[in-house]
Amino acid sequence: MRVLVLGAGGTGGYFGGRLAQSGADVTFLVRPARAQALARDGLRIRSPLGDADIAVRTVTADTLADAVARAPYDLVVLSCKAYDLDAAIDAVAPAMGAGITLMPILNGLLHYAALDARFGRGNVLGGLCFISATLADDGAIEHLGRPASMTFGERDGGTSARVEAFAALCARAGIDHVASDDIAQEQWNKFSFLATLAAGTCLMRASVGAIVAAEGGVDFMAALHDECLAVAAAEGRPIPAGARDIARAGLTRAGSDVKASMLRDLESGGRVEAAHIVGDMWHRARAAGIDAPRLQAAWVHLQCYETVMG
Numbered sequence: 528m529r530v531l532v533l534g535a536g537g538t539g540g541y542f543g544g545r546l547a548q549s550g551a552d553v554t555f556l557v558r559p560a561r562a563q564a565l566a567r568d569g570l571r572i573r574s575p576l577g578d579a580d581i582a583v584r585t586v587t588a589d590t591l592a593d594a595v596a597r598a599p600y601d602l603v604v605l606s607c608k609a610y611d612l613d614a615a616i617d618a619v620a621p622a623m624g625a626g627i628t629l630m631p632i633l634n635g636l637l638h639y640a641a642l643d644a645r646f647g648r649g650n651v652l653g654g655l656c657f658i659s660a661t662l663a664d665d666g667a668i669e670h671l672g673r674p675a676s677m678t679f680g681e682r683d684g685g686t687s688a689r690v691e692a693f694a695a696l697c698a699r700a701g702i703d704h705v706a707s708d709d710i711a712q713e714q715w716n717k718f719s720f721l722a723t724l725a726a727g728t729c730l731m732r733a734s735v736g737a738i739v740a741a742e743g744g745v746d747f748m749a750a751l752h753d754e755c756l757a758v759a760a761a762e763g764r765p766i767p768a769g770a771r772d773i774a775r776a777g778l779t780r781a782g783s784d785v786k787a788s789m790l791r792d793l794e795s796g797g798r799v800e801a802a803h804i805v806g807d808m809w810h811r812a813r814a815a816g817i818d819a820p821r822l823q824a825a826w827v828h829l830q831c832y833e834t835v836m837g
């Protein structure tokens with residue numbers, strides 16, 4: 528299976544790098560500055576699961592069509608931020624010939640409508656990942672903490688040769704993964720958790736541990752989580768008790784230094800996926816008639832951040 532990964536940032540760089548490290552046929556579609564850095568320094572991963580320094584193949588938008596003409600890719604992994612989605616869709620389009628599969632690993636759900644419209648629903652797998660990773664100033668992928676897993680599957684359920692083929696690549700690379708036969712539910716499990724984490728940690732500009740150490744902090748996180756759980760249920764995807772309890776424990780854990788990647792982006796003064804995650808969850812709450820004052824506060828707060836950021 529030939530894999531093209533758009534983006535060599537926190538997620539694409541980590542998972543694509545691990546695949547390349549294991550000998551999988553992986554190419555990164557990156558912009559010229561990143562291509563130059565990768566040619567010069569290789570793809571460097573700093574991780575509690577093991578550091579790596581990998582020579583990787585890259586293409587840029589200018590060279591992709593020629594590369595595809597020589598040998599098409601089988602799977603395109605999309606690992607951009609949501610605010611880069613339109614340009615990323617245009618960038619990967621030359622690789623999306625007949626029978627080619629795309630798997631996004633972005634957070635949130637809104638991107639599927641745009642991907643389906645452009646490439647056809649049957650060509651788009653469901654995907655998500657659990658990791659805390661960032662592109663450090665020196666260009667290395669900094670993996671923070673130990674979790675690093677991917678979950679993916681056919682959006683209409685069941686399994687398929689393409690899902691099994693990618694699972695085999697992950698297995699060979701030692702990537703923790705789940706080839707799910709109910710990826711739609713997995714997406715809601717993650718979205719309801721992540722929207723709570725992003726809304727809570729961005730609103731308070733603090734880690735989970737700092738929030739829950741404050742008077743009323745545990746109740747705040749639990750109530751915010753309940754708002755997101757109510758939205759999931761209203762969307763016909765109630766979160767199963769097991770997943771709900773694991774999420775709740777993580778969102779209220781004393782001493783936890785966990786924060787959403789959105790808060791890391793905000794702290795560095797960068798763009799945030801506010802509309803894609805917190806805004807989308809609040810819009811869904813409003814459409815379903817669910818009272819969600821904490822989500823609303825976080826969404827207003829993030830919009831103000833974006834306005835001030837310019």
Ligand SMILES: NC(=O)C1=CN([C@@H]2O[C@H](COP(=O)(O)OP(=O)(O)OC[C@H]3O[C@@H](n4cnc5c(N)ncnc54)[C@H](OP(=O)(O)O)[C@@H]3O)[C@@H](O)[C@H]2O)C=CC1
Binds near residue numbers: 606658
């Ligand atoms: N980081 C994390 O811990 C986690 C992130 N996620 C989600 O994963 C998604 C990706 O996040 P993350 O990996 O952190 O993001 P990063 O910003 O670290 O990496 C995204 C990369 O995509 C590249 N890119 C964007 N558009 C294009 C384009 N048109 N052509 C080529 N390259 C492009 C960017 O390149 P350039 O540098 O040139 O702009 C950037 O390096 C997000 O939806 C995020 O919410 C999910 C779980 C954890």
Ligand SMILES: CC(C)(CO)C(=O)C(=O)O
Binds near residue numbers: 656721786
């Ligand atoms: C919740 C977490 C850390 C899981 O991968 C995440 O997706 C994010 O912070 O963006």
